[in-house]
Amino acid sequence: MTGTIGKVVIARQRFARVWGLGDRKSPVAMTPALVTLEGDEIPIELSPFTSSLSSQIPASLSLRSNLPLSPPNFSENAPNWDVSLGHVLPPSMEEADAGEKAGLGGLLPISWQRMNFDSDLMDPEIDPQIIVLTDAPQLVNLPGKLGEALLTIKKKFPQSLIWTPGIAGPDNLPLLAWMGVDLFDLSRSRMACASNLLLDDTGPRNPNPELGEDSSMNSQLEAWRVSISKVRSGIKNGNLRSLVDACVLSSAKLVERLRRFDNLCSQHNGILSMIPSGNSFDSYSHNILSDPLVKDWEDFISKSYRAPENMNKCLLLLPCSARKPYSLSKTHQKFRDATRGLNAHEVMVTSPLGLVPRDLEEVWPAAHYDIPVTGEWSLDEVAKTQELLNSLIKNNSYEYIIDHSGMGLEVKDVHYIDSRLGKSATSREGLDQLSAAAKQVMSNINVPKISPTKRKIDMYKSVARKNMLNDDWLDDVILKGKPPRHKLEVNGKQIAQWNLERGGFSLAKASIPIMEQSNSLRSIDIIGNEKLKGDIHINILNDFDKEIKAGEYFLIYQNQSAVGLGRAIAPAWEWAGTPGALAKLHQKL
Amino acid sequence: MTVRKLAMTGEIQKGAKIHDLVKAPANTPWAIEKQQSWDGNLPATVYYTPEMTSDGKPCTAATVILRTKGCHWWWSSGCTFCGYFNDTRDDVTNENLHAQWEHAKKKLNNFEGMDMVKVYTSGSLLEDREIPVEFQQTVLSECHELGKELIVESRCEQLTEEKLQWATSINPKFTVAIGLEAYDDEVLKFHVNKGFTTKSFDRAVKNLQKFDIRVKTYLMFKPPFMSEADALDHIVEWISAVAESSDEISVNPMNIQRGTIIDRLHNDRQYRPPWLWSLVEMIHKAHDIIHPDGGTNGDEDQVSRLIVHPTAGGKIRGSHNCGSCDSEVVAAIERYAVSGDLLEFEGIDCSCKQTWREEISLERCLPTPLGISLPRRGDRAKVLRSA
Numbered sequence: 001m002t003g004t005i006g007k008v009v010i011a012r013q014r015f016a017r018v019w020g021l022g023d024r025k026s027p028v029a030m031t032p033a034l035v036t037l038e039g040d041e042i043p044i045e046l047s048p049f050t051s052s053l054s055s056q057i058p059a060s061l062s063l064r065s066n067l068p069l070s071p072p073n074f075s076e077n078a079p080n081w082d083v084s085l086g087h088v089l090p091p092s093m094e095e096a097d098a099g100e101k102a103g104l105g106g107l108l109p110i111s112w113q114r115m116n117f118d119s120d121l122m123d124p125e126i127d128p129q130i131i132v133l134t135d136a137p138q139l140v141n142l143p144g145k146l147g148e149a150l151l152t153i154k155k156k157f158p159q160s161l162i163w164t165p166g167i168a169g170p171d172n173l174p175l176l177a178w179m180g181v182d183l184f185d186l187s188r189s190r191m192a193c194a195s196n197l198l199l200d201d202t203g204p205r206n207p208n209p210e211l212g213e214d215s216s217m218n219s220q221l222e223a224w225r226v227s228i229s230k231v232r233s234g235i236k237n238g239n240l241r242s243l244v245d246a247c248v249l250s251s252a253k254l255v256e257r258l259r260r261f262d263n264l265c266s267q268h269n270g271i272l273s274m275i276p277s278g279n280s281f282d283s284y285s286h287n288i289l290s291d292p293l294v295k296d297w298e299d300f301i302s303k304s305y306r307a308p309e310n311m312n313k314c315l316l317l318l319p320c321s322a323r324k325p326y327s328l329s330k331t332h333q334k335f336r337d338a339t340r341g342l343n344a345h346e347v348m349v350t351s352p353l354g355l356v357p358r359d360l361e362e363v364w365p366a367a368h369y370d371i372p373v374t375g376e377w378s379l380d381e382v383a384k385t386q387e388l389l390n391s392l393i394k395n396n397s398y399e400y401i402i403d404h405s406g407m408g409l410e411v412k413d414v415h416y417i418d419s420r421l422g423k424s425a426t427s428r429e430g431l432d433q434l435s436a437a438a439k440q441v442m443s444n445i446n447v448p449k450i451s452p453t454k455r456k457i458d459m460y461k462s463v464a465r466k467n468m469l470n471d472d473w474l475d476d477v478i479l480k481g482k483p484p485r486h487k488l489e490v491n492g493k494q495i496a497q498w499n500l501e502r503g504g505f506s507l508a509k510a511s512i513p514i515m516e517q518s519n520s521l522r523s524i525d526i527i528g529n530e531k532l533k534g535d536i537h538i539n540i541l542n543d544f545d546k547e548i549k550a551g552e553y554f555l556i557y558q559n560q561s562a563v564g565l566g567r568a569i570a571p572a573w574e575w576a577g578t579p580g581a582l583a584k585l586h587q588k589l
Numbered sequence: 590m591t592v593r594k595l596a597m598t599g600e601i602q603k604g605a606k607i608h609d610l611v612k613a614p615a616n617t618p619w620a621i622e623k624q625q626s627w628d629g630n631l632p633a634t635v636y637y638t639p640e641m642t643s644d645g646k647p648c649t650a651a652t653v654i655l656r657t658k659g660c661h662w663w664w665s666s667g668c669t670f671c672g673y674f675n676d677t678r679d680d681v682t683n684e685n686l687h688a689q690w691e692h693a694k695k696k697l698n699n700f701e702g703m704d705m706v707k708v709y710t711s712g713s714l715l716e717d718r719e720i721p722v723e724f725q726q727t728v729l730s731e732c733h734e735l736g737k738e739l740i741v742e743s744r745c746e747q748l749t750e751e752k753l754q755w756a757t758s759i760n761p762k763f764t765v766a767i768g769l770e771a772y773d774d775e776v777l778k779f780h781v782n783k784g785f786t787t788k789s790f791d792r793a794v795k796n797l798q799k800f801d802i803r804v805k806t807y808l809m810f811k812p813p814f815m816s817e818a819d820a821l822d823h824i825v826e827w828i829s830a831v832a833e834s835s836d837e838i839s840v841n842p843m844n845i846q847r848g849t850i851i852d853r854l855h856n857d858r859q860y861r862p863p864w865l866w867s868l869v870e871m872i873h874k875a876h877d878i879i880h881p882d883g884g885t886n887g888d889e890d891q892v893s894r895l896i897v898h899p900t901a902g903g904k905i906r907g908s909h910n911c912g913s914c915d916s917e918v919v920a921a922i923e924r925y926a927v928s929g930d931l932l933e934f935e936g937i938d939c940s941c942k943q944t945w946r947e948e949i950s951l952e953r954c955l956p957t958p959l960g961i962s963l964p965r966r967g968d969r970a971k972v973l974r975s976a
Binding site: 205 | 603604605606607609610773775776779780814815819822823850853854857858859860943944946947948950951953954955956957958959960961963969970973974975976
């Protein structure tokens with residue numbers, strides 16, 4: 001039996017998605033959700049599927065829809081599948097092939113071993129609706145393997161729902177969802193119930209009967225309901241990572257898994273977003289230091305970043321501010337007053353990003369991160385910042401460095417002035433020392449002065465180098481209008497406007513030939529000759545750049561001609577199969 | 590043809606066969622060194638235990654485990670769980686074997702006071718490639734002359750009419766124990782890599798019955814790559830399948846032997862030996878097959894004799910429960926093997942039984958062929974923390 005599930009992505013963050021299941025216009029169920037096992041009593045709104053297993057060896061798995069999920073009619077509870085699980089060898093025997101393959105179809109059982117040896121999985125025709133990772137309980141015992149398996153599956157089959165049977169609970173739900181798992185089961189809760197424990201979002205624990213708690217399955221299910229609700233909201237609000245950072249603290253293994261998964265994701269492109277996914281990039285936990293977003297920033301600063309033209313003589317290191325962008329804060333107003341006349345390259349020392357150049361202070365995530373300010377730095381933070389500073393110095397030709405950060409950074413081979421000398425950054429003495437340092441630099445070297453407009457263009461170029469392929473498209477640009485919403489014109493035609501909320505450009509139709517000529521944007525290729533309209537979705541795709549981030553502008557090519565501009569809703573990993581809109585069409589010729 | 594690999598690291602390669610991994614430990618320096626360290630003139634082990642004769646009389650049985658060249662199936666492939674390579678030496682001669690036999694007889698005073706002698710060779714006694722015919726003859730004839738009930742072990746392919754005719758001409762009444770492990774061709778092939786099928790077993794049993802040789806069938810509880818629930822549910826079917834044709838059925842719960850593939854899986858927390866509760870449950874379910882009228886051993890209704898001996902029972906590397914009830918449950922299982930009486934389990938209970946029950950129940954419905962088995966000992970809240 002085969003069949004498809006009607007589904008649409010309601011919200012997404014990194015690998016986590018809230019899928020609407022059923023008719024896309026009015027889904028009847030959502031993920032993350034539960035799969036009902038024999039003996040479970042789960043309300044249908046939490047459990048769109050029921051699973052059962054045959055007793056033969058190898059076993060056969062049946063999955064039944066509890067709701068009408070199958071297009072086009074959505075008239076009966078469907079789809080339903082039966083599939084052989086095949087023989088499965090434990091993942092630690094990854095050199096060997098069991099031989100007896102699991103079945104193929106809408107319901108696809110996958111094991112580590114199958115991922116290594118079954119070439120059928122590479123068949124472009126297969127379209128799994130639900131993937132079951134059948135050796136998940138074994139994979140969690142091997143460092144890094146679960147994350148590697150999930151990431152591989154997500155990238156190969158972005159259209160599929162994933163179920164990792166036997167390992168989930170309200171305690172690790174946020175992390176598993178973050179890693180891309182959509183379907184869960186009550187097995188760990190049932191084990192907790194059998195041991196008179198309550199498994200909630202803090203892990204298994206003894207219930208407190210004096211507060212009306214017990215370990216019944218009703219209580220276990222309630223813990224699931226709360227956790228599922230929080231995760232759905234987290235994905236929708238763009239702050240799932242905060243939930244993840246909190247949940248992993250219930251088990252050392254979870255912290256380990258999160259950090260390993262972060263490191264793994266950092267090695268892959270097309271996963272991140274370049275737009276604010278929520279109101280802020282919450283950085284309340286030490287684990288955030290391993291987030292791929294942070295790694296991506298560090299990577300850019302240490303390898304690719306160059307100071308704007310005419311700003312590479314003097315580096316001014318400043319403390320960050322709670323208010324973003326920093327320029328709008330009172331403290332930075334004071335720093336500006338103290339260094340008036342010094343055309344220095346201002347770089348903020350901060351965590352978790354390490355260093356944020358002034359010219360990038362308005363972009364994601366520099367303008368959106370939120371961190372508890374204690375005035376103290378961890379050794380990790382100091383080490384990372386020092387590393388970034390060393391790269392910055394190496395990649396630029398600074399003659400002087402004024403350090404007003406107070407972090408105690410070390411500098412070699414460049415004139416170094418510590419303008420804090422133990423004083424508070426905004427104290428009278430501290431600001432006087434900063435002012436004196438600026439004067440000392442100005443008297444010793446010739447720091448060219450540049451106009452505010454030129455400075456702004458330099459900033460836009462810096463942003464372009466960060467978020468686009470190059471800044472060549474800005475070579476002949478002039479600024480019009482009032483800041484912060486500058487209009488960028490070439491030959492009297494507006495090609496873009498600065499969008500402060502998004503920390504990026506809004507590109508105009510007139511930019512298309514310039515972008516094409518300068519090769520400043522990634523691109524996609526679409527099929528056919530019909531005039532482009534509506535959203536970009538998989539059915540019209542011929543090819544796409546595998547590094548596109550969510551929120552990124554790209555050029556649309558059709559028959560080898562640039563015909564429009566789009567902006568990605570989903571990052572590139574989803575583009576190989578996710579149904580629904582992947583990008584918005586923004587401009588067309 | 591090159592097998593394509595799904596975005597994993599490294600070169601794309603064809604998968605190894607399971608038996609390549611099974612045999613790998615035998616070729617490690619420590620295993621080779623260990624093999625070479627054995628004295629070919631001394632048996633591996635000689636000991637005696639309480640037993641029951643074929644007519645149900647309590648007796649003392651001598652067990653002689655000889656140091657041999659091992660099993661010919663191991664030479665070409667090997668069973669997934671087998672750790673006998675640890676005890677073999679590939680240059681053992683006929684003279685060595687006779688010296689070992691003499692050593693055993695001397696140690697146990699020519700088996701005086703013992704009605705039964707079990708001679709085990711880490712392979713098949715009646716396999717000419719493993720054991721010189723002259724030595725086979727010595728064992729068969731001497732046990733017959735001494736009036737001892739002889740039990741030897743064998744794979745199926747040796748049990749031909751021709752061979753059995755020869756053997757019974759020397760010793761007309763002995764028992765052959767066959768390591769069948771599972772009466773299921775799928776399990777024999779994938780989980781056990783046994784190298785023969787149920788058809789071979791049926792043929793061997795027919796031959797043994799033709800020569801009035803007693804049949805003892807070994808079944809394995811929870812072979813590798815199998816969940817606890819599958820093990821429990823299927824072994825009852827296998828017991829049922831072999832009960833009529835077996836004088837004795839010996840169920841061997843898996844234990845972890847050093848250097849085996851199971852040892853590797855156990856270290857990686859991907860295999861856990863059976864629960865003792867599963868063995869108790871198996872006995873309860875199989876009892877109706879062994880004693881259709883609800884009798885006990887020695888009663889008229891006895892179809893076969895069911896023996897369960899949990900090697901390393903109660904230890905982490907053997908069948909075990911939570912740690913507090915293990916010794917009591919192991920003792921009851923051992924008693925049942927003698928009495929065949931379910932009353933041996935009367936009143937035995939523990940809080941871990943509920944955990945076991947739930948685990949089995951979940952494994953019967955979760956699509957996790959390798960099972961979910963969690964550690965059974967220690968603080969449950971810690972055990973149940975997310976892995």
